[in-house]
Amino acid sequence: MNDVAREAGVALKTVSRFVNGERNIDPVLAGRIGAAIGTLGYRRNLAAASLRPGRSSRTIGLIISDLANPYYSTIARAIELLAREHGFLLTTASSDEEGDRHDALVDRLLGQQVEGLIVVPPRQAGRAWSQVPGPVPPVVFLDRPGDLAGADTILADNAGGARAATVELLAQGARSVAFVGDSRAISTMAERYRGYADALAEHGLAPDPALVSAAAHSKDQAAAVVAELMASGAADAVFAANNRASLGAVLAFRESGRRLPLIGFDDFEAAALLTPAVSVVSQDVTEMGRLAAELVLDRLSGAPARSDRLQILPTRLILRGSERVGHAAGGDR
């Protein structure tokens, strides 16, 4: 601090007050102190000082894709419940799958001195975690893997779940199972595609590019894809690779008055109430959120890191009827 004071040309007391986060400092002097700290290579100390000793934020940051998607709001709720038990608040922010936005949110949350971060990495990769300046609190990657060494990671068995769904559709007699999903730049989507292809291979089949869509980002886009597959007659069953795709398929069935056998990835609230009820690969989303919070809180309490840094949770195939052939689509009759 003496060096900083000399370099900045201010009193030692002023540096001390700056480092302690006091408010009544001339901004010009503060700027000179910041510059001096930089000049002297004290960046790490500055960041450490900004953590305000004696005061901790008791806040965990959560970065997801879109809080309005029930998949993510369920996760956020599960994290909130456990965090609250330990006196932590949750600051939640949506990346919209954009790398730049994700990076800016990481900076903002670190600037906010969150004590832990739970992150769903975005589809569009941003900067490497090794480029994040300053000390990084415990990080847990959720749903998709990230590139920070030593971070905990919680994934669902996406490949296994997709494989089970595809095997079931094949067992029902399908031979042209369509894959209706999002971009395989999303790791979960790539894994689901792998499970789908594995199941086909076990039956001596190969994925047909005409049956594979990566353009179903929304319910309406998925509906258009499924409508086209039905119109062309190319597919005899649909694996919908996320809940938006499932809703889109149901919409397409409803509008055409016909339907194909369907299994979707991710359960959703109305699945059992649709006609026919929609069969799904179910992730234990609440458990994933709870576990992520537990890992962050463990690290904050100084518990030794668990040896299993990567946890892959099993999925469950729930058959409700939509996987079978020959049921009428629900129509407003």
Added chain:
Amino acid sequence: MNDVAREAGVALKTVSRFVNGERNIDPVLAGRIGAAIGTLGYRRNLAAASLRPGRSSRTIGLIISDLANPYYSTIARAIELLAREHGFLLTTASSDEEGDRHDALVDRLLGQQVEGLIVVPPRQAGRAWSQVPGPVPPVVFLDRPGDLAGADTILADNAGGARAATVELLAQGARSVAFVGDSRAISTMAERYRGYADALAEHGLAPDPALVSAAAHSKDQAAAVVAELMASGAADAVFAANNRASLGAVLAFRESGRRLPLIGFDDFEAAALLTPAVSVVSQDVTEMGRLAAELVLDRLSGAPARSDRLQILPTRLILRGSERVGHAAGGDR
């Protein structure tokens, strides 16, 4: 400036704002920028730069009932979008309708120095706002009114929407319309009941206690209430006073293989996909969230308070088929 942005790990825009002396820059980022400027020997304009010591949190607090309820996660998302445009993060917490929990969350968020609060008051009233210690930042009550003088309040026209739904069911020939809802200690529920009773009165009818339920807190509880109404034959139509009650009614119809004319309050994603499609009173939930964020941000930017402190947004009756008699319930046939 590009070099500084890269060195500091912040957006170019942030460096530009820092160098231009803007006040609303996170001090931690400002510190990092100062350090980068020092490291790089970039001193131009430094004297003019405003590196504010002390802190502004650039965070808005949001208290809702339950983040896992799509009604609230849609609101949270809308608030987040506008807050983000202005550089604010959102810390969201669930009260679970409990007064004590709500009060503790207010204290925690104020301790966190949120710059504004958006609050859905809980069913169980907690302490009066006049008892909240310390300075209170701008507060907006959302969905339900609160007791803080001078706060902005944004409500939906709950009575008007419920009245319109009930009038429609009566126009379809019903004479024994059931009200399936939650406790009238929740102001929105009391307002919806008022609209329901008003519509009955206009037709020379009075609410029949045997047809009015305040116990439908969850989908399953609502399903049990509707199943009993169908078994007793007491009701010839159902007004479901929230989205959980609507799903419960659909579940009861499905399990019994019969159904009654139904209109629900609040739209939900699968409503149009059910059989028959569920008619609803729709609130513009996204607009409510956006407006709440706008009011908080207005106050923070020093804009004079608008004269209309209470805004009541209109609802919309969306008829999709379930309000009519004689459609079969969706079954897995």
